[in-house]
Amino acid sequence: MRRSRARTVATATLAAALTAVTAACGGGSSTSDEGSNDKPKELTYWASNQGTSIAHDKQVLTPELKRFEKQTGIKVKLEVIPWDSLLDRILAATSSGQGPDVLNIGNTWSASLQATGALLPWDEAHLAKIGGAKRFTPSALAATGAEGKDPAAVPIYSLAYGLYYNKKMFKDAGIDGPPTTWGELVKAGKKLTGDGKYGLAVEGGDPVENSHHAFILGKQHGADFFDSSGKPDFDSAGAVKAVKQYVDLLANDKIAAPGNAEYAKRETIRDFATGKAGMLLWQAAATSIKSNGMKQDEYGVAPLPVQAPGSGEKGTKSMVAGINLAVFKNTDNIDGAMEFVKFMTSDKEQRTLNAAYGAIPPVEAAQSDKAFDTPDLKVLREVLNTASAPLPQVPDESKFETLVGTATKELFADAAAGRKVTTESVRKELSAAQQQMRK
Amino acid sequence: MTTLSPPGTSRTEDEPGPPGKGPEHVRRRRILPDRLRRAGLPYLLLLPALILEILIHLAPMAVGVVMSFKELTQEYIRNWDLAPWAGTDNFRIAVDVNAPVGEALLDSFLITCAFTVLAVGLAWLLGVTAAILMQETFRGRGLLRALFLTPYALPVYTAVITWSFLLQRDDGMVNHVIHDQLGLTDSEPFWLIGDNSFIALVVVSVWRTWPFAFLILMAALQNIPRELYEAAQVDGAGIRQQIRRITLPSLRPVNQVLVLVLFLWTFNDFNVPYILFGKSAPEAADLISIHIYQSSFVTWDFGSGSAMSVLLLLFLLVVTGCYLLATGRGRKAR
Numbered sequence: 001m002r003r004s005r006a007r008t009v010a011t012a013t014l015a016a017a018l019t020a021v022t023a024a025c026g027g028g029s030s031t032s033d034e035g036s037n038d039k040p041k042e043l044t045y046w047a048s049n050q051g052t053s054i055a056h057d058k059q060v061l062t063p064e065l066k067r068f069e070k071q072t073g074i075k076v077k078l079e080v081i082p083w084d085s086l087l088d089r090i091l092a093a094t095s096s097g098q099g100p101d102v103l104n105i106g107n108t109w110s111a112s113l114q115a116t117g118a119l120l121p122w123d124e125a126h127l128a129k130i131g132g133a134k135r136f137t138p139s140a141l142a143a144t145g146a147e148g149k150d151p152a153a154v155p156i157y158s159l160a161y162g163l164y165y166n167k168k169m170f171k172d173a174g175i176d177g178p179p180t181t182w183g184e185l186v187k188a189g190k191k192l193t194g195d196g197k198y199g200l201a202v203e204g205g206d207p208v209e210n211s212h213h214a215f216i217l218g219k220q221h222g223a224d225f226f227d228s229s230g231k232p233d234f235d236s237a238g239a240v241k242a243v244k245q246y247v248d249l250l251a252n253d254k255i256a257a258p259g260n261a262e263y264a265k266r267e268t269i270r271d272f273a274t275g276k277a278g279m280l281l282w283q284a285a286a287t288s289i290k291s292n293g294m295k296q297d298e299y300g301v302a303p304l305p306v307q308a309p310g311s312g313e314k315g316t317k318s319m320v321a322g323i324n325l326a327v328f329k330n331t332d333n334i335d336g337a338m339e340f341v342k343f344m345t346s347d348k349e350q351r352t353l354n355a356a357y358g359a360i361p362p363v364e365a366a367q368s369d370k371a372f373d374t375p376d377l378k379v380l381r382e383v384l385n386t387a388s389a390p391l392p393q394v395p396d397e398s399k400f401e402t403l404v405g406t407a408t409k410e411l412f413a414d415a416a417a418g419r420k421v422t423t424e425s426v427r428k429e430l431s432a433a434q435q436q437m438r439k
Numbered sequence: 440m441t442t443l444s445p446p447g448t449s450r451t452e453d454e455p456g457p458p459g460k461g462p463e464h465v466r467r468r469r470i471l472p473d474r475l476r477r478a479g480l481p482y483l484l485l486l487p488a489l490i491l492e493i494l495i496h497l498a499p500m501a502v503g504v505v506m507s508f509k510e511l512t513q514e515y516i517r518n519w520d521l522a523p524w525a526g527t528d529n530f531r532i533a534v535d536v537n538a539p540v541g542e543a544l545l546d547s548f549l550i551t552c553a554f555t556v557l558a559v560g561l562a563w564l565l566g567v568t569a570a571i572l573m574q575e576t577f578r579g580r581g582l583l584r585a586l587f588l589t590p591y592a593l594p595v596y597t598a599v600i601t602w603s604f605l606l607q608r609d610d611g612m613v614n615h616v617i618h619d620q621l622g623l624t625d626s627e628p629f630w631l632i633g634d635n636s637f638i639a640l641v642v643v644s645v646w647r648t649w650p651f652a653f654l655i656l657m658a659a660l661q662n663i664p665r666e667l668y669e670a671a672q673v674d675g676a677g678i679r680q681q682i683r684r685i686t687l688p689s690l691r692p693v694n695q696v697l698v699l700v701l702f703l704w705t706f707n708d709f710n711v712p713y714i715l716f717g718k719s720a721p722e723a724a725d726l727i728s729i730h731i732y733q734s735s736f737v738t739w740d741f742g743s744g745s746a747m748s749v750l751l752l753l754f755l756l757v758v759t760g761c762y763l764l765a766t767g768r769g770r771k772a773r
Contacts, residue, residue, distance in 0.1 A: 084717065084718065094517050095741075097517075112739075115513050115514055116516055118517050205717075207719055258608075259608045259627075262607065262608055262631050262632045395514075398739065399737075399738050399739065402738065403738070405719075406719040413629070413633045414633075416629060417629065417633045436738065437738075
C-alpha cells in the first residue's frame with residue numbers, strides 16, 4: 001500500500017517534469033527577428049570548402065580575417081565545413097537557433113534556405129551598407145533567392161562549368177579542337193577511348209554533380225524540372241532525354257569508364273590530371289587539377305557542348321554556380337556581421353580570395369585584374385555572362401538536387417553493372433523521384 | 440528500504456517541541472506524514488538521477504513523438520510552434536505501402552531485417568567459435584586475442600573509411616585480390632553501388648561487431664567450472680559433445696542478452712552505412728536508419744522522418760518485449 005502510493009507520487013512528478021521539459025524544448029528557437037548586438041567584438045564564420053582541402057582554406061582565409069580584425073577590432077572565429085555536411089549543419093543551426101553569425105551557402109540553396117527564414121534578408125537598406133546591388137554581376141545576383149523577394153545572401157565567388165580537355169591526348173588522336181556539340185564530344189571521346197584510357201570522366205556517384213548536369217542538359221532540351229508555380233516536374237520528356245543523354249556517356253557511348261559510376265570523391269579530376277581520361281566537365285577546376293600534378297599549359301578549356309549550334313535557352317552551357325555569403329538572423333553581432341560582409345565583398349578581398357580559389361569575382365570592379373585573365377577563367381567568365389542559367393530559385397530546389405541526383409546515380413550503377421538504360425527505365429527512376437516530393 | 444531513513448530525524452520528531460513552535464510543528468507533520476517522509480527519502484536521493492534521465496533520454500524521445508504529429512517542413516524548422524498539426528498524416532503516409540513513400544519504407548525495413556539477421560547471426564557464430572578455440576592455452580594466445588579485438592577498438596570512422604577504400608572497384612584491394620590475383624570473377628565487381636553493396640555492408644558490419652560477441656563470450660566461458668569438463672571427459676564425452684552438452688547450455692543466459700544487444704545495435708546502425716555509402720545509399724543496402732535520415736534531413740521533412748522513427752521505436756519495443764517474454768528474462772527482472 002505504502003509503496004504503491006509512493007510510486008503514484010513518483011509517476012506524477014515524472015509526468016509533470018516531462019511535460020515541462022517538452023514544452024521548453026518545443027519552442028525550438030528564440031524568435032528575435034533582426035539579431036542583436038550583444039557580442040560586438042566577436043563573430044563566428046562558417047566557410048565552405050573552396051580550396052583543395054580544409055587546411056588550404058584555413059591558409060587562405062586566416063590572413064584575411066586577421067586583417068579584418070586589425071581594421072575593426074572584431075575577432076572572427078573560422079570554421080571550414082566540408083560540403084557533404086554543410087547543409088545539415090545549417091539546418092541544425094536553424095532549428096536550434098544556435099549558429100554562426102556569417103556563413104557561406106551554395107548559391108543553389110538560396111531559395112530553399114530563404115524559405116526557412118533563418119537568413120537575414122538583404123533589403124535596400126542592408127544592401128546600401130555594402131555598396132548596393134549594382135556592384136554585383138546580374139548573373140550572380142540571379143542566384144540569391146526567389147524572384148521578387150529580397151536576396152537571402154550576397155554572392156562572393158562565381159563559378160561556371162567548362163569542358164577541360166587534355167591537349168596532348170587530343171593531338172595524338174588527331175582531334176583538331178574542343179567539341180562544340182554533344183555529337184562531336186561523343187565522337188572525340190570514342191577516338192580517345194582505348195588502352196585503359198577513356199574519353200571522359202564523370203562523377204557518377206555524386207548526386208549533386210549529377211543534378212547539375214541534369215539541369216544544364218535539361219535546359220538544352222527545353223525542360224525545367226519545376227513549373228512556373230514552383231511545382232516539381234521531374235519526368236517530363238525533356239528531363240528524361242537530358243538524364244538519359246548524360247548516363248549514356250557511360251552506358252551507351254561507353255566513353256566514360258564503368259568505374260566512374262561510384263566516383264564521388266573528386267576521382268574524376270584525378271583521372272583527368274593523370275591522363276586516364278581526356279575530358280572533364282567541371283566548375284573552375286584549375287586549382288584542383290594543379291594540385292593533382294597537371295600543368296596549366298597541358299590542358300585547354302572550352303564551353304560545354306550544346307545539342308546543335310544555336311542560342312537562347314537551348315544554348316545554355318552552364319548553371320550559375322557559385323557561393324553566397326549570408327548573415328544568420330539569430331546573430332548576436334548584427335553590425336559586426338554587416339561589417340564583415342562589406343569586407344569580404346570589397347574589391348580588394350574579392351580579388352585576393354577569388355584568385356586564390358581560381359574563381360571569378362561576382363563583384364564587377366574586381367574582375368579587371370590579370371589574375372582572372374587566365375585562359376580558363378576568360379572562357380568561364382564569358383559562359384557565365386552570356387550562356388548560363390541559375391538553377392530554379394524555388395524552395396524545393398535542394399530536394400531536386402538530392403532526388404534527381406540520386407536517381408541518376410542509380411541509373412549509372414545500373415549501366416555499370418551491364419543493365420540496359422532505356423528511356424523507359426530513366427522515366428521510371430525520375431517518376432519515383434518526383435513521387436518522393438509529397439506536396 | 441525503510442532502514443535507509445536516518446534515525447536522527449525520526450527521533451526529534453517524537454520529542455515534544457518548544458511551546459512557541461507547537462502549532463507549526465503539528466501542521467508540518469500533517470503535510471508530510473511520517474510514513475511518506477521515510478518512504479520519500481530514497482526517491483529524493485534518486486531525484487537528480489531521475490531528472491537527468493528525463494532530460495537526456497526521455498525528453499528528446501517525447502519531442503520526437505510530438506514532432507511526428509506536426510507538419511515540420513523547412514518553412515517551420517526555425518520556429519516549431521508555428522508548424523501546423525498534421526494529425527496522423529505522417530503515419531498514414533509512412534505505412535501506406537501502395538504509395539511510393541510507404542513502399543520505399545517497407546523495402547528498406549525488409550532489407551534491414553535481412554541484414555540484421557545475417558549480421559547478428561554471423562557475428563555471434565564467429566564470436567562463439569573464436570571464444571571456444573581460445574579457451575585452450577597456447578603460445579601467442581594473448582597476442583591473437585588482442586588482434587581479434589582491434590576492429591572493436593578502432594574508431595568507427597577510421598575503420599569504415601578504410602573499408603570503403605578497400606572496396607573501391609578500380610583501385611580497391613578487394614578487387615585486386617579476387618579479380619587480378621585469384622581470377623575468381625570475369626570482370627571487376629562493384630561493391631559500393633548496385634546489388635553487391637548488401638554483401639559489402641554485411642561483411643563490414645560483422646567485422647565490426649563480432650569482437651564484442653567474442654569478448655563477452657570469452658568472459659562467460661571463464662565462469663564454467665572446469666570440473667564439468669573433467670567429469671565429462673572421464674565419462675568419455677568428445678569435444679563436440681562437451682560443447683553441445685556443457686558449453687552452450689552454460690552460455691545460455693549470456694547469449695540471451697548478447698543477441699538482444701547485438702540485434703538492437705545492428706538494426707539501428709547508422710555509422711557503417713553512412714560512412715560506406717554516403718548520404719544516398721544504394722537501393723540494395725538502404726538500411727532504415729539511413730532511410731529515415733534521408734526522409735528528414737535530405738528532403739527537409741522532419742515530421743515525416745519523426746513518424747518513421749516512432750514506428751521504428753514501436754517495432755523495436757515489441758520485438759524486445761516478445762524476446763524477453765519468450766526467453767523468460769522479463770519475469771526474472773521483475
